Amino acid sequence: MIKVGIIGVGTVGASVVKILKDNSDIIEARSGKKIVPVVGIVRNISRNRGVSIPLSTNVDDVLKNDDIDVVIELMGGVNEPLKVIKNALENGKSVVTANKALLAYHRYALQDIAGERALGFEASVAGGIPIIKALREGLSANHIESIKGIMNGTCNFILTKMMNEKVEFKDVLEEAQKLGYAEADPVFDVGGFDAAHKLLILASIAYGIHANPEDILIEGIEQINSEDIFFAKEFGYSIKHLTIAKKCDNKKIELRVHPALVPTSQMIAKVDGVMNGISVIGDRVGETMYYGPGAGGDATASAVIADLVDIVRVGQSSPMLGFKRDLEGGGFTLLNSDEIETKYYMRIKAADEIGVLTKITSVLGDFGISVDSFLQKQDKQDKKIATLLFSTHTCKELNIQKAMKELEKLPTCKEKPVMIRIED
Amino acid sequence: MIKVGIIGVGTVGASVVKILKDNSDIIEARSGKKIVPVVGIVRNISRNRGVSIPLSTNVDDVLKNDDIDVVIELMGGVNEPLKVIKNALENGKSVVTANKALLAYHRYALQDIAGERALGFEASVAGGIPIIKALREGLSANHIESIKGIMNGTCNFILTKMMNEKVEFKDVLEEAQKLGYAEADPVFDVGGFDAAHKLLILASIAYGIHANPEDILIEGIEQINSEDIFFAKEFGYSIKHLTIAKKCDNKKIELRVHPALVPTSQMIAKVDGVMNGISVIGDRVGETMYYGPGAGGDATASAVIADLVDIVRVGQSSPMLGFKRDLEGGGFTLLNSDEIETKYYMRIKAADEIGVLTKITSVLGDFGISVDSFLQKQDKQDKKIATLLFSTHTCKELNIQKAMKELEKLPTCKEKPVMIRIED
Incomplete structure (x- = not known):
């Protein structure tokens, strides 16, 4: 039997508890072992979470409980979960987390701390899709x-x-x-x-x-x-x-x-x-x-439990971030963002008067930006205003940003131009 | 270093050799080891396959070579590869295969033979998609x-x-x-x-x-x-x-x-x-x-090498067919095919005469089949023939099959009716 402690019993945590119970037949057949959540750690113990496991407010009931094999971290935040996961790994437990903010900042540190221990995080990206x-x-x-x-x-x-x-x-x-x-x-x-x-x-x-x-x-x-x-x-x-x-x-x-x-x-x-x-x-x-599905209690819990089953089946199934050694x-x-090269779409509100298009394309030309397609629409409220919609050929992000600033300064431009990148 | 023997060097085998060489930087960083194909077994040694490894016609150069850690089976057929894979596993080697026909018949036998040894088959279904x-x-x-x-x-x-x-x-x-x-x-x-x-x-x-x-x-x-x-x-x-x-x-x-x-x-x-x-x-x-991509040398080889990297990283990454024990x-x-229940579409060529639709729907009615939508088209070549296109509500496969046989017998039906299932 594998005993699991869950730190943070919100929507996802409650789904994990429920699925481990409801789908225990298939999960046990696939993993070869009973997987049982034995305690959930919460901040507010009086709230009803509809889960059938004992709750506690003391995180040590998981971290210092030698019976617990795997810790599931679903508490949210960055600094607290970092401490908790570190502590759990150091106490010889495997860990599963869905915490993307934590990983966005500390994934390499966590990889170092985990070493040969399993640290699953499938649920941190795109919910139920096994993209990791x-x-x-x-x-x-x-x-x-x-x-x-x-x-x-x-x-x-x-x-x-x-x-x-x-x-x-x-x-x-x-x-x-x-x-x-x-x-x-x-x-x-x-x-x-x-x-x-x-x-x-x-x-x-x-x-x-x-x-x-x-x-x-x-x-x-x-x-x-x-x-x-x-x-x-x-x-x-x-x-x-x-x-x-x-x-x-x-x-x-x-x-x-x-x-x-x-x-x-x-x-x-x-x-x-x-x-x-x-x-x-x-x-x-x-x-x-x-x-x-990229979110939702059950879909995210599906990914959490997939990590859990992997841990039960084989322990660490591959290096946490996929590399055993550096290239x-x-x-x-x-790449510096200024150096990005792509195509762009632009929306410009301008006075509907002679020569306005020339003024705008001349600014674009100054930055080496050439127009691919163009649409002009009269404003519904104010007939003296035209909306100009452009797309450009490939150019550098820095040049578009500079051009946008120049365009904004033109007296003919009635509001800040808007740009959207094009991904062909 | 992990030494690999490839049995069958056709399109996929040649791609495996090429990718292991061309992408050795990333494959080594990810797996932690050099993975080197050391010999390829072929039937016709005189054919140029554009690969840079020694070739042999003797399968024992792989199976009885103690230096070889992993055998990749890409020979095609069913009985020969079954023997070869069995032999390889018994000689303590891990195996990767792309052979779907073999698995369609012998996957459970292979799972038994493999036991704790790794037998990867990601490439057998949907080529480069990691669906397994x-x-x-x-x-x-x-x-x-x-x-x-x-x-x-x-x-x-x-x-x-x-x-x-x-x-x-x-x-x-x-x-x-x-x-x-x-x-x-x-x-x-x-x-x-x-x-x-x-x-x-x-x-x-x-x-x-x-x-x-x-x-x-x-x-x-x-x-x-x-x-x-x-x-x-x-x-x-x-x-x-x-x-x-x-x-x-x-x-x-x-x-x-x-x-x-x-x-x-x-x-x-x-x-x-x-x-x-x-x-x-x-x-x-x-x-x-x-x-x-579900086929193609490189896409299929991508899946073969994914199995190879898994084997190098962790050996058997999970039970071959996903179950550690029975439910x-x-x-x-x-389910017996007769018992399948779904919706159906039917195409019937019939004489374009009064009462034909009644005759057809009456046959359908006899088998409890009710029509959902209906289209009638005149035949381009023969104006006396009409094409009747139906869709039905949900009914049993057996009933549709029986109705099709009855419809075929109707003198008004000019050719064997065609049926396609509908999956809503």
Whole structure:
């Protein structure tokens, strides 16, 4: 029998307890052992969590309990769980965590602490989709060319609604909050930070790269409006909030999180609603894509228990972050965001007067940016205002950023221009 | 250093040798060891295979070579590879195989022979997609409700072409043969047998079920024509060749391989061309889907090497077919094909005369089959012939089969009726 202590019994923790009981037949047949949660650690013991195991507020009831083989950390936060996991590993226990924020900052430290001990974290990225396993084990023969993921269900729900119905960001966000798809404070999701944490975890497995959330380009979906949706549809794109890791020349890796125009023909563009999807391109296998629920108690608990079964079956099933040793000749380093090269879409509100287009394209020309396609719409409220919608050929991020600043200064520009990257 | 012997150096074998060399940097960093193919066994040694390793025609140069740690079996066939793998395992070697026919018949025997030794077979199902790993390890917390897969690239290429262009089966098959997507003798692919082998492997991992290809319902795509495509489009379906494993009541499992009408909104319907996709529904995680190249030397070799890296990292990473012991209270058994319940589409060529529809629906009524939707088209060549296209509500396979036989006997029916199952 394997005894499990659960630290943090919220939605996911309660699902873990329930599934270990309800599905004990199949879990025992697959793992070869009974897996029994023996205690749950909570902050507020008076709250009813609907779970059938003893609860305690003292974390030592897990950490210092020699009967417990595996610790499941679901407490949230960064510093506390780091201490708890360290303590558990040092006490000879295996650990499973779903804590993406913790891993976004401390995954390499945790790998060092874990050593030969198992530290599972499948649930930290894309909920029920076994993407950690696919990337770390299933694609291990490949140099990873790129990862493009839709890894935040809140963003995808909002953008899918905006694509399918004529609704604006603010209104869909309210609906998402009512449906429980968005938090009361939605910034962590719609601002792209949640997705960035997940991207950093995958990037470590793909490339062994060291980076923190502060180091990479992160943009949310707050600025997207129905005019952007209109342009996207007109030119055969879907707007998705993407997490991108891409191998460039000179052992550099691009890491970025932002909304993007994606051709509707791509599989990743077909991932709708709250679902997640991750497209991975390997140099030998080509494109594989992984699709499923990225959140929810049961889906996340499914991944937590998969780690648990792995631990029971074989202990540490592979090196935590996928590398047994460093790459010869040194590893990958992060590309400076200014150096990113891609195509861009721009939305500019300008006075509808003679010569305005010339002024704008001349600014773009000054920064070596050439226009690929162009749409002009009259403003519904103010007929003297035109909305200009551009897409560009490939150019450098730094040049687009500079051009945007210059455009904003033009007297003819009526509000701050908005830019969305294009991922063909 | 891990020394590897490859038995069978065709397209996949040559790719394995090439990738182990070209990607040795990343493979060594991930596995922690150099992995070196030291000898390849071939039937015809005079053929140039473009590989840089010594070749031999004597299989004992691998099996009786104590230096060799892992044997990769890529020879094809069933009885010979069974002997070879048995011999290799008994000689203390780990084994990796891509041989789906072998596993379709002998997977349980091989599991017994392997015991604690590793026997990897990721490459046997869906080429480069790590579906074995996902199902066996990633979803281990779940009772699997169903698996629906597009696992034959030849069928999917042909059906996608038929959906997108106005072309008939025979013509697309010829094109597929020219492009190298179909064999000169295409029956194994377009007849559904290749997909059936793969389905049996996945069904063992999902349900621990014992069955051979002869035991299950297998139909190919040869009978599908442009009229079926027309009906499918009209009612929002795509026609896909599906492999289906589904849990029914009373611990019964449906296993079937056949073309099916699938709503275009489903993710599996979006898997086009030669690509493969497998949708798995778990009772806790919900739907996850896995997409990628199901064939090709490099994609298949990517899966072979993933198994190899797993073996180098940890030896046997989990029980071969996913179960450490049998389910309590007995396992699942195969549902008799007659008992399958689903919806059906039917194509009937009949004399275009008064009362024909009554005659047909009366036969259907006799078997308790009720019509859901109906389309009638005049034949282009012969105006006295009408094509009647039906879909039914859910009914039993046995009843549909009986009704088809009765319909065929009607003097008004001008050719054998065709039926395609509908998977909503």
